[in-house]
Amino acid sequence: MVSIRLIAAILTYAIGLCGILPLFPWLTTVPRLVLAAGLLAGLWQDSRKSWLIKPWMQNSVIVPVFLYYAVQFSRANPIQPVVSLLAIMLAVRLAGEKTVRHSLQIHVLALFCLASSSLFDLSPMFLLYLGLMLFLVAIALILLAFQSQENSMLLSRAELRKVLLAGCLMPLLSLPLLLVFFPILPRTQLPLWNFLSSPAVRTSGYSDKVEPGVQPNVGESRALAFRAEMARQQQQQLYWRGSVFNRLQENRWVRVEGIPSEQPVSGGVSIDQLIYPEPSVSRVLIALDRPADIRLTRLKRSPDGVFEYTGPLGRRINYQARSVTAGAVAANAPLNRRFYLHLPEGIPPRITGLAGEIGRLGRNDLERLTLLETHFRNGNYRYSMSGLPTGERALEQFIFDGKQGHCEFFASAFAVLLRGAGVPCRLVGGYVGGDYNQLGGYYLVSEDMAHVWVEAFIEGRGWLRIDPSSFASNAGEVWNPEKSRSLMLRLRLSLDYLNYQWNRTVIVYDFEQQFEFVRRAGKRLHGINPAGIIGSGWPYLAAISLFGTLLYMIRNTTLFRRREERILRRFLKRVGTEFGIDAGQGRMGLFEIAERVGNERVGEFAAIYSGAVYRDRRLTDQEYRRLRQILRELNQARKAL
Amino acid sequence: MSPSTRNQVFIEMLETLSRDYLQGKEDVLRLSVIALLSGGHILIEDLPGLGKTTVALTLAAITGLSFGRVQCTSDLLPSDITGLSVFNRDEGQFSFQPGPIFNNIVLLDEINRAMPRTQSAMLEAMEERRVTVEGVTHHLPGPFMVFATQNPSDQSGTFPLPESQLDRFLICTDIGYPPRALERGIIAGGGIRERISDMTPLVTQDDIMTARRDVHSVYLSDKVLDYIHALIIATRSDELIQTGLSTRAGINLAQASRASAYLAGRDYVAPDDVRNTAVAVCAHRLVMRGGELSASERGIVLRTIIDRIPLPLV
Incomplete structure (x- = not known):
């Protein structure tokens, strides 16, 4: 007969260890010591079957610890306090009595500990621990269910085997469900917090054409455009380059094929980014200006530095990009100036007049550019999203009359004037700015940050990025980076962090990668050699020995036995080796053994031991000492022979 | 005395x-x-x-x-x-x-x-x-x-x-x-x-x-009592036995075990006492399946049953 309580306690310790072991190397000294102390205190008290540490003591210890770590917690240091608190809570629970309720708490805390260890290191060992814990928890839950019904329930070996089997089967049976829930179901492509974003009103935002003067007002959408995981940059540098518009058709800037080849020379500081765009109808891949390389399969790269995705639309993807932050990108090949100077027929004379004037005044392209810039800066242009000129002559109205508009007007007007003045240029669509989420280490860029600017080609310097919108008289207000450090924004960023993690770890993480991960884990496990285990793979060793110890404990739980049982085991073992009598499993009575052996000491042992056990009392200390002495004497007698 | x-x-x-x-x-x-x-x-x-x-x-x-x-x-x-x-x-x-x-x-x-x-x-x-x-x-x-x-x-x-x-x-x-x-x-x-x-x-x-x-006041612990009871129950479900041991058989086995312990110089019953007296006390009470068996044959059947039940040693 085996007591359910005992097994449940053993399992609870094992589960606790499963949570502690992977986390232990990452903890600071104090939680480590507390964990060790808690574990030892628990084991010691369990073996004595009396609990010095009462629940109220545990609870009153937790409160100050919680307060301490709550104060420590910050965005810069979010993990260590949480993990330490978890570890200490687990230690405190392990130190106390293992009631059903406390056991369950230990299971949960251990699971959290294991989960939080993955924040430090996601090795295949994590899977191993997780699997082990899954089995242990399943068995423990069954046993705890029994225990909650009757605390002192006993199970025979056959019943115990049945329970263990059921406990092992449950996780195995749930494996198919796990497959459904983990790799398949999450790919629903639905963002978690989409409902928090205001509904889109179509909109300013990124589009594949630039057409100022279509609508008098443009709404702003806070809908997410993309996230870019990267180190924090200067706010002025945050131009996210998307598409290039190289041809003005009537009032519309579009992108036409036949782009002349140019060979950008990379230089300056390169910045690596990992970009997670929201699904959209656009194939253009965004990266920090100016992208030198994007790594993605099914990619089309144009000579003007535009990257397009050729795979199916509407799927979540992510890609790595490397950008060069030099404001100018040198081009070594002679530029096809005609292509970038083309203007359609019917440009209003007022515009051609102004452009021609600039072209005459400036002696070279750079001077003409500076002249035009000065014109914009001094022209008292205002950046505005409402009261916009419309119609065919919208651009003309913007330049000469209304002088207020959004980036499309600024960029469009600037480019038309530049081309008119004879300076090759093109429009670039993308985004500007971004909210940095320190928690996740990424930039959050929303659709209202969509932007259009101009790139002008200056002989000898290459393509220069010019943002005409920044020449507006109210640019300071609009482009103030501190504009919205409000509570709402912070809340939004925090929520977005969860959403981001969800996309990042579950949705975008495609099946091939998961499969690859599992394969790699399997391969690593496969390649274990014994020497390697002792050398570097101590976690493997720990897991295996944990499992072994557990088996051993289940099979013969000497550790938790009363001293009567311990000494009897020793006695039977001694009799077995000494006199060749196999009396295990209650096959022979002690007196029968004594009679068969005919040894005085064995007889004395039988008399003393039975005198206590079959009178239903514990061995006294004196008797216990005498019995141990008898065993020693038996041992010595053998050695003397 | x-x-x-x-x-x-x-x-x-x-x-x-x-x-x-x-x-x-x-x-x-x-x-x-x-x-x-x-x-x-x-x-x-x-x-x-x-x-x-x-x-x-x-x-x-x-x-x-x-x-x-x-x-x-x-x-x-x-x-x-x-x-x-x-x-x-x-x-x-x-x-x-x-x-x-x-x-x-x-x-x-x-x-x-x-x-x-x-x-x-x-x-x-x-x-x-x-x-x-x-x-x-x-x-x-x-x-x-x-x-x-x-x-x-x-x-x-x-x-x-x-x-x-x-x-x-x-x-x-x-x-x-x-x-x-x-x-x-x-x-x-x-x-x-x-x-x-x-x-x-x-x-x-x-x-x-x-x-x-x-003899009547020789101590019989619960463990030994459980053992006696387990023995009786086991005879009732054995396939060779038609009618297992009665409650009276159990009472008698306990009595005889007490006397056996007394004669062994003890004031408590050990499982050995039960084991040593069980065949003598119980074998003749068994009604076997498949016709009459002699007392010694019944003793052998009972002995195998007894050997199946582990003695309470702790």
Whole structure:
């Protein structure tokens, strides 16, 4: 007969260890010591079957610890306090009595500990621990269910085997469900917090054409455009380059094929980014200006530095990009100036007049550019999203009359004037700015940050990025980076962090990668050699020995036995080796053994031991000492022979 | 004398008997004393000439108890055992002449030769420890013990005891042939019948009555009780056995185990006591499937069952 309580306690310790072991190397000294102390205190008290540490003591210890770590917690240091608190809570629970309720708490805390260890290191060992814990928890839950019904329930070996089997089967049976829930179901492509974003009103935002003067007002959408995981940059540098518009058709800037080849020379500081765009109808891949390389399969790269995705639309993807932050990108090949100077027929004379004037005044392209810039800066242009000129002559109205508009007007007007003045240029669509989420280490860029600017080609310097919108008289207000450090924004960023993690770890993480991960884990496990285990793979060793110890404990739980049982085991073992009598499993009575052996000491042992056990009392200390002495004497007698 | 030292008398008595008188019959002697101390009766099932009567006689002689003997035949009447009222011409009234059953130790030789009516009268007396003759109830003397014998080989003209009657015997055992050397010694020395009359009692009637009380207070722990119960339950579900052990069998097994522990010099029952007495106490009570089996065959079945049940060692 085996007591359910005992097994449940053993399992609870094992589960606790499963949570502690992977986390232990990452903890600071104090939680480590507390964990060790808690574990030892628990084991010691369990073996004595009396609990010095009462629940109220545990609870009153937790409160100050919680307060301490709550104060420590910050965005810069979010993990260590949480993990330490978890570890200490687990230690405190392990130190106390293992009631059903406390056991369950230990299971949960251990699971959290294991989960939080993955924040430090996601090795295949994590899977191993997780699997082990899954089995242990399943068995423990069954046993705890029994225990909650009757605390002192006993199970025979056959019943115990049945329970263990059921406990092992449950996780195995749930494996198919796990497959459904983990790799398949999450790919629903639905963002978690989409409902928090205001509904889109179509909109300013990124589009594949630039057409100022279509609508008098443009709404702003806070809908997410993309996230870019990267180190924090200067706010002025945050131009996210998307598409290039190289041809003005009537009032519309579009992108036409036949782009002349140019060979950008990379230089300056390169910045690596990992970009997670929201699904959209656009194939253009965004990266920090100016992208030198994007790594993605099914990619089309144009000579003007535009990257397009050729795979199916509407799927979540992510890609790595490397950008060069030099404001100018040198081009070594002679530029096809005609292509970038083309203007359609019917440009209003007022515009051609102004452009021609600039072209005459400036002696070279750079001077003409500076002249035009000065014109914009001094022209008292205002950046505005409402009261916009419309119609065919919208651009003309913007330049000469209304002088207020959004980036499309600024960029469009600037480019038309530049081309008119004879300076090759093109429009670039993308985004500007971004909210940095320190928690996740990424930039959050929303659709209202969509932007259009101009790139002008200056002989000898290459393509220069010019943002005409920044020449507006109210640019300071609009482009103030501190504009919205409000509570709402912070809340939004925090929520977005969860959403981001969800996309990042579950949705975008495609099946091939998961499969690859599992394969790699399997391969690593496969390649274990014994020497390697002792050398570097101590976690493997720990897991295996944990499992072994557990088996051993289940099979013969000497550790938790009363001293009567311990000494009897020793006695039977001694009799077995000494006199060749196999009396295990209650096959022979002690007196029968004594009679068969005919040894005085064995007889004395039988008399003393039975005198206590079959009178239903514990061995006294004196008797216990005498019995141990008898065993020693038996041992010595053998050695003397 | 304390209970723990009083049993020394019986231990010495057993030693004397098996050393000086009944060599090679230690087991049956011990079982007889167990029956005596726990107030039960014993049925010895063996061939004639193996010393059944001698055991009974010796036991009576060494305890100083009165001895009566009934040789059962098919025409034996109940009154031949219990006694009957005879008219006393001098006193002018009937007076009761007690039969052989009014002795402390009664040997019922070849009990299966008696008619069922006589058997049941005897067994009733054994159970009730009193005899009612012509409306008057006569109590049987202080320690009362029946030594019944039965010849298993000679079955013609016998009335085998029904199971219900067998259940009334605390112990049923055989004697068996003595070992070769012992048997030669016995043959050389002749019987011991003559020496029996010269034996001096080693224990008194009071000793026996006190010992019975002591046996009754031998400690039986829950663990051993569980063991006894597990044994009984196991016989009820064995496929070779039609009817398992009754509750009375359990009571008797506990009694016999107590007496066994007492004779081993202990004041508590060890599982060994149960194991050592179980076959003698229980085997004859089993009703086997597939026809009659001899007592020894039933003993083998019961032994295998006992071996299956682990002893409570902790």
